[in-house]
Amino acid sequence: MTIPPCTESGSSVLDELKAALGSRVSTDGELLQNRAHDRSHHDWAPPLAVVEAASTADVSAALRICHEHHTPVVPRGSGTGLEGGANTTADSICLDVSAMNRVLTVAADDLYATVEAGVMKSALNAALPEHHLQFAAGPGVDATVGGMAATSASGTTAVHYGTMKENVLALTVVLADGSVITTGSTTKKTSAGYDLTHLFVGSEGTLGVITEATLTLHPIPASTKMGVWSCPSLQHAVELVVKALRSSLRLTRVELLDRVTVDALARYTGYTAPVTETLMVEFVGDRTEVESQYARFAGLAAQFEAAEHASTSDPAESSRLWQARHDALPAALALVPGSAPLPTDVCVPISRLPACILATQKDIAASGLVAPIVGHVGDGNFHVAILLPPGDERAREQAEELNARLVERALAAGGTCTGEHGVGLGKVSAMAMEHATALQTMRTIKASLDPRGILNPGKVLAAS
Amino acid sequence: MTIPPCTESGSSVLDELKAALGSRVSTDGELLQNRAHDRSHHDWAPPLAVVEAASTADVSAALRICHEHHTPVVPRGSGTGLEGGANTTADSICLDVSAMNRVLTVAADDLYATVEAGVMKSALNAALPEHHLQFAAGPGVDATVGGMAATSASGTTAVHYGTMKENVLALTVVLADGSVITTGSTTKKTSAGYDLTHLFVGSEGTLGVITEATLTLHPIPASTKMGVWSCPSLQHAVELVVKALRSSLRLTRVELLDRVTVDALARYTGYTAPVTETLMVEFVGDRTEVESQYARFAGLAAQFEAAEHASTSDPAESSRLWQARHDALPAALALVPGSAPLPTDVCVPISRLPACILATQKDIAASGLVAPIVGHVGDGNFHVAILLPPGDERAREQAEELNARLVERALAAGGTCTGEHGVGLGKVSAMAMEHATALQTMRTIKASLDPRGILNPGKVLAAS
Numbered sequence: 001m002t003i004p005p006c007t008e009s010g011s012s013v014l015d016e017l018k019a020a021l022g023s024r025v026s027t028d029g030e031l032l033q034n035r036a037h038d039r040s041h042h043d044w045a046p047p048l049a050v051v052e053a054a055s056t057a058d059v060s061a062a063l064r065i066c067h068e069h070h071t072p073v074v075p076r077g078s079g080t081g082l083e084g085g086a087n088t089t090a091d092s093i094c095l096d097v098s099a100m101n102r103v104l105t106v107a108a109d110d111l112y113a114t115v116e117a118g119v120m121k122s123a124l125n126a127a128l129p130e131h132h133l134q135f136a137a138g139p140g141v142d143a144t145v146g147g148m149a150a151t152s153a154s155g156t157t158a159v160h161y162g163t164m165k166e167n168v169l170a171l172t173v174v175l176a177d178g179s180v181i182t183t184g185s186t187t188k189k190t191s192a193g194y195d196l197t198h199l200f201v202g203s204e205g206t207l208g209v210i211t212e213a214t215l216t217l218h219p220i221p222a223s224t225k226m227g228v229w230s231c232p233s234l235q236h237a238v239e240l241v242v243k244a245l246r247s248s249l250r251l252t253r254v255e256l257l258d259r260v261t262v263d264a265l266a267r268y269t270g271y272t273a274p275v276t277e278t279l280m281v282e283f284v285g286d287r288t289e290v291e292s293q294y295a296r297f298a299g300l301a302a303q304f305e306a307a308e309h310a311s312t313s314d315p316a317e318s319s320r321l322w323q324a325r326h327d328a329l330p331a332a333l334a335l336v337p338g339s340a341p342l343p344t345d346v347c348v349p350i351s352r353l354p355a356c357i358l359a360t361q362k363d364i365a366a367s368g369l370v371a372p373i374v375g376h377v378g379d380g381n382f383h384v385a386i387l388l389p390p391g392d393e394r395a396r397e398q399a400e401e402l403n404a405r406l407v408e409r410a411l412a413a414g415g416t417c418t419g420e421h422g423v424g425l426g427k428v429s430a431m432a433m434e435h436a437t438a439l440q441t442m443r444t445i446k447a448s449l450d451p452r453g454i455l456n457p458g459k460v461l462a463a464s
Numbered sequence: 465m466t467i468p469p470c471t472e473s474g475s476s477v478l479d480e481l482k483a484a485l486g487s488r489v490s491t492d493g494e495l496l497q498n499r500a501h502d503r504s505h506h507d508w509a510p511p512l513a514v515v516e517a518a519s520t521a522d523v524s525a526a527l528r529i530c531h532e533h534h535t536p537v538v539p540r541g542s543g544t545g546l547e548g549g550a551n552t553t554a555d556s557i558c559l560d561v562s563a564m565n566r567v568l569t570v571a572a573d574d575l576y577a578t579v580e581a582g583v584m585k586s587a588l589n590a591a592l593p594e595h596h597l598q599f600a601a602g603p604g605v606d607a608t609v610g611g612m613a614a615t616s617a618s619g620t621t622a623v624h625y626g627t628m629k630e631n632v633l634a635l636t637v638v639l640a641d642g643s644v645i646t647t648g649s650t651t652k653k654t655s656a657g658y659d660l661t662h663l664f665v666g667s668e669g670t671l672g673v674i675t676e677a678t679l680t681l682h683p684i685p686a687s688t689k690m691g692v693w694s695c696p697s698l699q700h701a702v703e704l705v706v707k708a709l710r711s712s713l714r715l716t717r718v719e720l721l722d723r724v725t726v727d728a729l730a731r732y733t734g735y736t737a738p739v740t741e742t743l744m745v746e747f748v749g750d751r752t753e754v755e756s757q758y759a760r761f762a763g764l765a766a767q768f769e770a771a772e773h774a775s776t777s778d779p780a781e782s783s784r785l786w787q788a789r790h791d792a793l794p795a796a797l798a799l800v801p802g803s804a805p806l807p808t809d810v811c812v813p814i815s816r817l818p819a820c821i822l823a824t825q826k827d828i829a830a831s832g833l834v835a836p837i838v839g840h841v842g843d844g845n846f847h848v849a850i851l852l853p854p855g856d857e858r859a860r861e862q863a864e865e866l867n868a869r870l871v872e873r874a875l876a877a878g879g880t881c882t883g884e885h886g887v888g889l890g891k892v893s894a895m896a897m898e899h900a901t902a903l904q905t906m907r908t909i910k911a912s913l914d915p916r917g918i919l920n921p922g923k924v925l926a927a928s
Contacts, residue, residue, distance in 0.1 A: 461657075
């Protein structure tokens with residue numbers, strides 16, 4: 001693609017966008033408000049306009065124009081982010097790719113699908129059962145493939161299927177100046193040059209805008225067995241999981257609910273498990289192997305004094321039991337009527353998890369805040385839902401301080417400030433602490449690929 | 465680290481290296497010859513000197529000095545590469561990290577180890593059995609961790625355990641100017657900023673020099689079952705593997721030997737399997753599950769008219785049977801006495817494998833060359849060992865033409881020019897064909913991190 005020389009044109013960026021993209025450019029006030037933020041509590045202001053791109057060519061045209069005008073561009077998928085990654089500023093253009101929602105290819109024998117960035121995880125999975133395949137990575141919340149890739153998202157299944165990093169084979173990306181590149185390969189592996197795919201996965205729209213992704217698919221398992229286990233303590237629960245992972249048990253999910261969460265579930269849903277640290281585990285595969293795996297897990301559980309509260313191989317009953325995990329946040333919110341959550345997202349080496357969670361629980365108790373904890377314990381990743389009573393500014397400050405101490409604690413334990421939510425605006429200040437000298441390398445790469453700094457400025461890296 | 469201003473000093477690069485690193489700098493003629501090349505047939509010339517680094521600080525000092533002097537630096541591990549990635553030029557310094565061979569940390573409960581770049585895969589694995597753990601990725605040949613990471617290497621186990629990309633969590637890297645960064649995290653996942661780890665994995669020393677790596681470990685499985693299966697045709701063999709992968713069978717290895725290879729093995733080792741396309745498969749895990757998996761595979765094999773030649777759960781017998789795979793290259797070489805192999809390394813989506821191999825076999829037959837084929841069939845990656853009779857320049861030209869056509873054929877099928885050997889010198893000309901506009905993005909990143917172009921110039925990207 002030829003880029004016009006960077007001269008100041010007489011027309012405004014909005015005029016040029018409208019000339020190039022017509023009705024796909026909107027300045028409707030309600031739309032501007034609606035597309036200006038994600039689900040987080042971080043700052044935002046309505047953008048100059050929303051561009052609803054319908055194709056890679058649209059994204060390219062929009063970026064070329066914004067590049068000429070030095071206008072900031074904030075890419076957006078479904079807006080389900082939790083750290084402000086899609087929040088706009090008053091001088092920016094919101095580049096919404098959610099209308100790019102076509103499943104382009106399902107290569108069943110090659111176990112991949114190529115989709116446009118705006119395809120929702122649920123829509124992709126709706127196209128796959130006829131092939132007996134699934135897209136198994138990503139968060140619990142439904143979200144666009146582009147957004148999941150941009151934040152390197154994951155969720156309960158990461159312990160088995162990996163994060164987006166392990167499930168994106170190739171990308172189409174539009175660079176800051178509007179040029180279009182494809183990265184990676186549809187092959188299962190390649191050593192042909194720099195791994196640009198992984199550079200863009202997790203870059204949160206600050207290096208380029210993802211418009212298509214080729215994703216790894218997995219067979220839909222023949223059977224599933226899940227169980228709910230009550231543990232005498234957090235230490236017992238984590239040690240059980242470590243032992244299971246070191247014993248080659250293939251846990252496809254292993255979720256920790258702390259006793260505050262279990263108590264909240266009992267109040268909110270009538271959930272009947274003992275109020276103690278609880279593990280929800282799942283195994284999938286051939287029935288014989290699943291039963292064998294579950295029996296081995298039960299043997300280990302006995303060593304750590306864990307008691308089975310429930311188990312099932314029935315899909316409907318399994319969904320019912322997993323519902324407790326999905327209800328954890330609404331149940332938590334019901335503990336403090338009218339509250340909103342401030343979610344945290346640290347991740348530590350699993351051996352450091354008990355100490356990190358126990359210190360955090362002490363910190364929560366000292367603060368007087370209510371803050372239940374759930375964790376993707378197999379990955380060392382846990383979330384504190386710090387409940388903010390409505391209009392309580394002091395509680396918000398306390399919550400932010402609590403989160404800051406949690407990040408420091410996790411980093412001191414060799415951890416990371418974000419396991420799966422991304423940096424967005426919320427973790428920008430933690431980046432220097434976490435990365436030391438490597439932060440300059442990130443800045444060097446950012447400057448080389450986006451020399452005018454128009455791509456999602458202030459996200460991931462502090463505005464320079 | 466403070467970098468001195470780039471002024472021309474009076475002293476030569478060798479004087480400065482010797483002043484900083486003493487006896488770790490050598491200009492011994494035999495050593496220069498010995499460290500000037502890998503195992504490939506690509507061009508090389510002895511370097512100015514060999515620096516045998518003993519620490520990250522040594523690597524940093526060497527790079528700082530070479531950076532000041534604009535002197536090319538060629539990083540080197542065990543020299544087992546196959547594409548000339550470690551080959552030196554007469555104006556370069558060989559930076560050998562093979563003396564950096566300490567295992568620094570084994571975090572058994574967290575399933576990782578941190579090692580210096582010069583640690584051999586075998587040495588790492590020798591340190592792990594007491595923890596019931598293994599490092600399971602990487603090629604069949606023994607090699608340094610740094611070299612394996614730099615080429616994004618893999619081998620027979622990649623179908624199950626992944627390549628180096630999936631098994632490197634964090635790196636210490638020295639940049640072109642001598643500054644030291646750490647990338648990634650020892651946690652199992654992170655969304656904290658750009659994935660620098662994966663940018664350096666596979667960059668073949670052209671963006672920085674890897675001095676330490678944190679690697680994922682896996683439990684040593686309780687039991688193993690392997691089998692050798694004779695297939696009526698290549699198509700049958702590949703379709704059987706596709707069906708197995710789509711049926712959630714966890715093949716830990718699945719190797720294809722073409723009939724030329726099986727014939728060579730029969731002549732060289734007395735190997736007795738029928739001379740036809742052959743699959744060697746392996747399952748690992750708990751004994752019950754392994755037996756169940758193998759039985760399911762056998763059921764599928766019957767559908768594709770494959771016949772079991774041998775199978776075993778006994779470790780010694782298993783090693784004996786796998787020896788055939790390890791003997792494939794020497795057996796092939798024995799077909800043409802005194803010959804050397806020109807190895808190829810394309811990888812295609814698995815559904816394209818039969819057509820790609822059949823067309824290649826036709827091409828081989830038309831050339832009159834002898835060229836057995838083995839393949840990591842579960843990944844779509846296969847190697848043609850084109851046998852070069854001693855001193856036969858015409859055969860070498862034909863082999864290079866055959867390889868060039870093979871690369872074009874693989875790219876046309878949506879494949880890659882290298883699945884696991886890397887680009888080095890041998891695949892540089894294929895990079896433009898494979899990557900189109902993304903090649904410029906790679907060049908931009910290279911220029912930003914190595915503005916003086918001192919890091920392994922001419923490898924991965926053509927010298928500009």
